[in-house]
Amino acid sequence: MTGATQTLTKRLDGSATLEDARRFATETSRVLGEWGLPEDRLASWEMAVAEMATNVARHGYPDEPGPMALLLSWGAEGLQIAVIDHGIAYDPADVPPPPDPDPEDPSTWPEGGMGIMLVRAAGDELTYERDGDRNRLTLFTRIPRPQNPVL
Amino acid sequence: MQMESRDVGAVRVVRLSGALDAMASGDVRKQLSDLVRDGSLRLVVDLSEVHRIDSTGLGALVTTLKGARDRGGELVLASLTPPVRTVVELTRLHRVFDIYDDAEAAAAELAK
Numbered sequence: 117m118t119g120a121t122q123t124l125t126k127r128l129d130g131s132a133t134l135e136d137a138r139r140f141a142t143e144t145s146r147v148l149g150e151w152g153l154p155e156d157r158l159a160s161w162e163m164a165v166a167e168m169a170t171n172v173a174r175h176g177y178p179d180e181p182g183p184m185a186l187l188l189s190w191g192a193e194g195l196q197i198a199v200i201d202h203g204i205a206y207d208p209a210d211v212p213p214p215p216d217p218d219p220e221d222p223s224t225w226p227e228g229g230m231g232i233m234l235v236r237a238a239g240d241e242l243t244y245e246r247d248g249d250r251n252r253l254t255l256f257t258r259i260p261r262p263q264n265p266v267l
Numbered sequence: 268m269q270m271e272s273r274d275v276g277a278v279r280v281v282r283l284s285g286a287l288d289a290m291a292s293g294d295v296r297k298q299l300s301d302l303v304r305d306g307s308l309r310l311v312v313d314l315s316e317v318h319r320i321d322s323t324g325l326g327a328l329v330t331t332l333k334g335a336r337d338r339g340g341e342l343v344l345a346s347l348t349p350p351v352r353t354v355v356e357l358t359r360l361h362r363v364f365d366i367y368d369d370a371e372a373a374a375a376e377l378a379k
Contacts, residue, residue, distance in 0.1 A: 134290045141288075141319070142296045159319075159350035164323050170289040217363045222336060230322035230358045237357045 121263050123191030124151050130182040131202055132176050137169035140186045144197065151190055154260070157238075164238035164255055167231035168199040172204070176203025176251070189210060190261045198254040206251060207244045208232040269316075275374040279307040282370070287324030296327035297322035299333055299342075300375055308340025309377045313370040315346035320354050332364065342363075345373040 126147050130136035142242050145162040165186065166188075170183050187198040214226035236242050236250065239257040268291035269284040279302060289293060289322050302310065312328065314320075332342045343365040347355060367373035 134288075138286065138288060138290055138303060158355065162319065163321060163350070166268075166288055166316060166319070170321065170323070174289065186280060214358075217359055219362050222333050225329050225360075225363050226334065226358070227326040228322065234322060234354060 121192040123189055124261065125189045126188070127188075128186040130184055130186075132169075132173045132181040132203065134170060134173050135175045136184060137166060139153060140169045140199075141166035144186070144188065145188065147188055148190075148195075151261075153190070158259075160196075160234075160238040161257075164235045165197060165199070167235050168197075168205075168253055168255070171206070171208075172199060172201045172203060172251075175206065176201050179202065182197065183255075192260055192263075194259050195257040196242075196254055197257075199251050199254055200250060200252045201248050205246050207246075208235070208242065208253065209244060234239075261266075268295060270295065271304070273372070275311075276378045278309045278311060278374040278377045280311045280313055280370050280374055281308055282313040282316065287305040287314075287317050287327070289323045290321070291321060291347055292321075292323040292327040295324070296330055298330040299327065303331060303334045303338065303340065303342075305319065310335060310342040311345050311367075311370050311377060312342060312372040313345050314351050315370075317351055318348050319349045322358070322370060325354065325358060325360060329360070329363070341377060343367060343373050345370040 141162045145158045161263040185200045189196045204231045211232050214229040215224045239255040243254045243258040272281040335342045345367040346369050
């Protein structure tokens with residue numbers, strides 16, 4: 117006999133700084149490891165959070181750092197990693213990927229614009245929502261949490 | 268982020284330690300670019316102690332590579348940890364950088 121899958125959640129609050137971007141990334145790896153997610157994918161999720169949060173820290177608030185939060189949840193559908201802020205609207209879908217680098221042509225070697233590529237590569241779907249003044253960038257990975265046995 | 272450098276013949280080997288992320292990449296970009304500007308045109312960047320790199324860290328390495336090439340020099344990478352290798356391959360920068368298993372092999376190749 118089995119019961120419904122319980123969703124695990126963890127929220128971290130901070131401000132849109134590079135320090136908190138690094139903290140969010142480190143905590144992501146630690147929390148997801150504790151939850152039992154596959155060890156060999158932790159680095160890519162940590163990387164995704166670093167990129168998502170760094171982007172908010174660098175571009176979200178033009179004047180001074182505002183609030184930034186990280187929401188992790190793992191349930192029956194899969195793993196969601198969301199970075200939430202109240203800065204300027206930013207849809208990563210608007211950012212074209214950098215060109216495929218040509219070893220013979222230094223003008224094609226990217227010095228930026230690789231972050232969203234790394235975020236997309238870490239999961240299955242990347243969704244941006246703007247609700248009022250709130251931005252939410254969510255990375256979803258189709259990795260369902262196993263059902264909990266009922267004792 | 269820590270940076271140590273040593274000379275192996277005419278090759279400068281720079282070992283980075285820590286996270287090469289947005290907090291560190293500005294300093295790393297400046298210090299590597301200063302080395303190139305001051306005449307270290309054969310550079311090995313040893314990444315054996317770097318366990319996280321992000322897009323800004325990669326950008327710092329690409330900037331330095333371009334600067335070195337502009338002056339007729341070369342920058343290669345050595346001893347990539349698995350997470351760093353993954354990021355380099357995802358961004359397809361393994362097509363741009365020469366990558367060696369260890370710094371000594373890289374220095375020997377650059378010294379030729």
